[in-house]
Amino acid sequence: MVSQKEFVCTVCPVGCRLTVSQAEDGEIVVRGNTCKRGARYGRDEFVDPQRTVTSSVWVEGGDLPLVSVRTQGSVSKAKIPEVLQALKRCKVCAPVHVGDVIIPHVAGTDTNVVATRNVRKK
Amino acid sequence: MQYDVVIIGAGVSGAAIARELSRYQLAIAVVEKGSDVASGASKANSAIVHAGYDCDPGTFMARFNVQGNAMMASLCAELQVPYKPIGSMVLAFSPEDEVHLEKLYQQGIQNGVPDMSIQTGDWAREREPHLSPEVQSVLWAPSAAITCPYELTIALCENAAVNGVSILTDFEVRSLQRDKDAWQISAADGRKISASWVINAAGVYADCINALAGGAPFTICPRKGEYMLLDRKEGTVVSTVIFQPPTAMGKGVLVSPTVDGNVFAGPTALDMQDREDTSTTQSGMDALTRCARLSVPDLHLYNVITSFSGIRAVLKEKHDFLIERSGTVENFVNVAGICSPGLSSAPAIALYVRDLLRDGGLPLRERPDFSPHREHTKPFRHMNRKEKAEAIAHNPLYGRIICRCETVTEAEIVAAIHSPVPARSIDAIKRRTRAGMGRCQGGFCSPRVMEILARETGMDLQEVTKFGKGSWMVCGKIKEDGRNGEDQTHA
Amino acid sequence: MRKEWDVIVVGGGPAGLAAALACSERGIPQENIVILERDRQLGGILQQCIHHGFGLHLFGEELTGPEYAQRFIDRVQDSSIVCKTDTMVLEITNQREVVAVNAQDGLMVLSGKAIILAMGCRERTRGALNIPGTRPAGVYTAGCAQRLVNMEGYMPGKEIVILGSGDIGLIMARRLTWEGAKVKLVCELMPYSSGLTRNIVQCLEDNDIPLRFEHTVVQIHGKSRVEGVTIARVDGDRKPIPSTFEYIPCDTLLLSVGLLPENELTEAAGIQMDSRTKGAMVDQHRQCSVEGIFACGNVLHVHDLVDNVSMEAQTAGIAAADYIMQDRKPEGITVSVQNGSGVSYTVPQRIVPGDEDVDIYLRTRGVFKPATLTIQAGDKTLLQKKKSVMTPGEMEKVTLPAEKLQDIAGTITVSVIGG
Known part of the structure; x- marks a missing residue:
């Protein structure tokens, strides 16, 4: 066995305690799950946990000072600091609409940061 | 000068x-x-x-x-x-207490207190139905307010x-x-x-x-008194000021309505070294709970909305x-x-x-x-429908309710900020308008009160304080260190 | 502002929006429906909940709060439903009169054939917890901090302790960390969290924020601004253990210690309340004890999923429409729903038996793993359901078929036991 990690499954409220291990041949084994979704979750958390990042960025000339944003899909957990850094530097001009791309391919991922609300021009 | x-x-x-x-x-x-x-x-x-x-x-x-x-x-x-001239009662639970009531009565006569009388427990319970059945007699003083x-x-x-x-x-x-x-x-x-x-x-x-x-x-010996303030739901539990027999440290724990329709229990009495230590304590709260229930056994202390303490200056x-x-x-x-x-x-x-x-x-x-x-100007919450309508017609800011719990309007907050002794902090506005004094204790309205105070005085939100120097409310903007030289994106 | 309305909806959050739309879909003319919202915009508290995780049940995708709200706002704004924002309701009477104010229309006295209460909830405060100590700046409810950060863009502090592991507190722990603050720890009085496991993993564990179960804040320190808190472990009776007192320096204490339905208007209208939910007593159509007044969403009971709020609002909206159009059968016998062991509350609290199945929502008292839910009428078991786990944090739903409700007199009892 090369490595082993433990997780609490978050797929449903049961909260199964998962033990995920990887053998030397690369095979990943999930134990402790009680459903297929749990197995997939455990595997993902072990290999490359994915997260959605939500935040808000400043808006110039809007009826609100901020627009809330999200990564459209999820990004690798390891990429979060870079995503946050990119959001920090970002500023948009009103108007903004739900779904507008605020930062394309954020932090070199294949995910866009998009607006999650409308901000009208002041 | x-x-x-x-x-x-x-x-x-x-x-x-x-x-x-x-x-x-x-x-x-x-x-x-x-x-x-x-x-x-x-x-x-x-x-x-x-x-x-x-x-x-x-x-x-x-x-x-x-x-x-x-x-x-x-x-x-x-x-x-x-x-509100609601009168006060000092309760007697025992023959010793009754001796004390008599002493207070005689003292009152000497001091020139008008219209006092000693009444039975039943008389008192007729006025105050939530009073303890243990109360034997009371000193009634209608001039208390x-x-x-x-x-x-x-x-x-x-x-x-x-x-x-x-x-x-x-x-x-x-x-x-x-x-x-x-x-x-x-x-x-x-x-x-x-x-x-x-x-x-x-x-x-x-x-x-x-x-x-x-x-x-x-x-001067600082003497701390702790209080618990209850929700208006409890406001009808007593309608007069209810004292217990006095102690060496003061008038004892009392239960009383407030002019705003709440009810409170307090104070404790604790001699202090620190003149500014207005912290509340678990032991104080426990003591208040115990003492207040002696007078009014079914006081619902889970309806406490805040507790606070004050320091009395005792010579x-x-x-x-x-x-x-x-x-x-x-x-x-x-x-x-x-x-x-x-x-x-x-x-x-x-x-x-x-x-x-x-x-x-x-x-x-x-x-x-x-x-x-x-x-x-009469507080908006005390106006009748006609007065409210007129107030809004006269100043539309009366139509904007900032504090939901106490029904405080933007007009009143603005007036407090520009009053002869201008309010310059969240607590100063609270004491003048009651915004933030209700059951949510400012959870909803404090961001809006901060915004109005900043707008009316031209200060930045970061300069707004709860009660003056050092009591800052916010400590900077989000993403602040990235606000210079940002990438401009046009959405 | 016109006076007579078919439906007056008090509150323009997720519940009010969905209820108004349901009324309209059921056949009430849109222009006869008015939504009164106290904030400057529709959407309620969702507008400040910028994290994702809303709508999985209703839309099959995980939306952020503003996105979820926008789906309903778009539909309302595309309709002729009348919306009054920045409008505060001051009074509701049992004659279905609503007194409201705003800056444009002044004081309005409206009357509705039906009223839908959708005022939402508020947070429990420091005062309600009676935490001893000084009274400095820097003690915020999690939702107040959320508004400051997400709506105004200001940081409530730099070094933060959070009391309570409710979802808003967990979400704010991550949000503030991502904005550069140091969240030192989260204390939870109970041995379990009232928040979702996913939030514990993604908000706390991902950011190395410790969560201490069976801990509470016993004192607040600092004269002008919070300088620290004393925390302590609690014993089985939830009383702090003095030998475990520990001082944690911080400049901010966030409270995420529960939500309370905002029912001051409801109580003032003389509507019968349930001391367990802190909301109105309702039947399965969400009708209150005063005829023609309905309640839904967090003002009725605090939900953990907004999807359930929207669905409950739909139930109330349809029922309000039917009530106006005289489509509802007059109430005959009603069955009262009692809490048995292991159940802290149910909604509805009473049932008017009819042709339709009835969904009963409930929360358990404690964690049952596995759990068996039973509904009984006297000695007769009407329904039994097994689940691998039931926790107080997750609202349970059980559907009671209409035929089971025939010939029931008096009461049914819902109980949950382990095993």
Whole structure:
């Protein structure tokens, strides 16, 4: 066995305690799950946990000072600091609409940061 | 600046003296260490206008309490401060307590308290159905009343200000020097003023101010009292002020309605070293719960919306107020040891101090333009439908409710910010308008109150404080360090 | 502003929006429906909940709060439903009169054939918890901090302790960390969290924020601004253990210690309340004890999923429409729903038996793993359901078929036991 990690499954409220291990041949084994979704979750958390990042960025000339944003899909957990850094530097001009791309391919991922609300021009 | 009279301390005593002296052609300043008036004991006490039976006969306490009680209704009317003459009961649970009631009754007679009577427990329970079945008899004093101590103090200061008195806040007196025929007064921040007369109404710091001036020493012992305030849902549980038999430390724990329709239990009494330690304690809360339930067993203490404590300034040397012209330094008047019944006594203390000044040679010529009335618009929550409609038609900001729990409008908050003693902090606005005093305790409205205060005064949100220096509310903007040289994206 | 309305909806959050739309879909003319919202915009508290995780049940995708709200706002704004924002309701009477104010229309006295209460909830405060100590700046409810950060863009502090592991507190722990603050720890009085496991993992564990179960804040320190808190472990009776007191320096204390339905208007209207939910007593159509007044969403009971709020609002909206159009059968017998062991509350609290199955929502008292839910009428078991786990944090739903409700007199009892 090369490595082993433990997780609490978050797929449903049961909260199964998962033990995920990887053998030397690369095979990943999930134990402790009680459903297929749990197995997939455990595997993902072990290999490359994915997260959605939500935040808000400043808006110039809007009826609100901020627009809330999200990564459209999820990004690798390891990429979060870079995503946050990119959001920090970002500023948009009103108007903004739900779904507008605020930062394309954020932090070199294949995910866009998009607006999650409308901000009208002041 | 050269004043005739400088009053140190904008608590209820200092405020009442300032307002009384503002009738005369004098240059007057009130200097206050806090960022707002009424920021010491006057913002956290029992709010009772006592009848005056529990003061030792012959004391200043007895004299000024009874006299002040008689003045309070008309004073509150002039200043548009809430006042409810609801009467008080002292409960007796045992024969020993009943002996005590009799003593209080006799004392009251000597002190000149009107209309008292001793009544049976059943009589009391008929008026107060939630009273304990253990109550054997009560001392009933119909002249006791309730008011709002900080509102009264603020109103006195506002009325004084309108009549020409300067109110200097954040003015912490650091030195008091008598040069020739004037006092030189310096503040911690470097401001300097002078005055012919100084009145020391500095509350828990009165002994320190007296020492700065070089007066004959006395000592103030800070005594903490903790309170629990209950939701308006509990507001009908009692309709009069309910006292327990007094203890050596004070009048005992009482349960009383407030003028705003809440009900409270308090105070505890704990002698302190620290003059500013207004922290509440678990033991205090537990003691209050226990004591309050003796009087009113079914008080629902889970409906507590906040707890707080105040520090009473108790004179060590004798159980009385110390109000006199200093015998050792010139033109210096101590108004010290103003613990309970200080609120009740304040109007009478002000008259007495005026007489001390007159007797000391200060010429008092009445101002022809003195106005005893405070301009104060009725709170929106007390208006009827027609008045509300008219208020909004007159000023649309009345149509915007900022504090949901207490129904406080933007118009009232703006008015408080621009009032004669302007509110410059969240707590100052709260005390003037009740915004944030309700059951959500500012959870919804404090961001909006902050926004209005910043807008009206031109300060940044980061400069807004809860109650002055150091009590900041927010510490910067999000993503702040990235706001320079940002990538501009056009959406 | 016109006076007479078919439906007056009090509150323009997720519940009010969905209820108004349901009324319209059921046949009430849109222009006869008015939504009164106290905030400057529709959407309620969702507008400040910028994190994702909303709408999985209703839309099959995980939306952020503003996105979820916008789906309903768009539909309302595309309709002729009248919306009054920045409008505060001051009073509701049992004659279905609503007194409201705003800056443009002044004081309005409206009357509705039906009223839908959708005022939402508020947070429990420091005062309600009675935490001893000083009273400095820097004690915020999690939702208040959320508004400051997400709506105004200001940081409430730099070094933060959070009391309570409710979802808003967990979400704010991550949000503030991502904005550069140091969240020192989260204390939870109970041995379990009232928040979702996913939030514990993604908000706390991902950011190395410790979560201490069976801990509470016993004192707040600091004269002007919070300077620290004393925390302590609690014993089995939830009383702090003095030997475990520990001082944690911080400049901010966030409270995430529960939500309370905002029912001051409801109570003032003389509507019968349930002391367990802190909301109105309702039947399965969400009708209150005063005829023609309905309640839904967090004002009725605090939900953990907004999807359930929207669905409950739809139930109330349809029922309000039917009530106006006289489509509802007059109430005959009603069955009262009692809590048995292991159940802290149910909604509805009473059932008017009819042709339709009835969904009963409930929360358990404690964690049951596995759990068996039973509904009984006297000795007769009407329904039994097994689940691998039931926790107080997750609202349970059980459907009682209409035929089971025939011939039931008096009461049914819902209980949950382990095993």
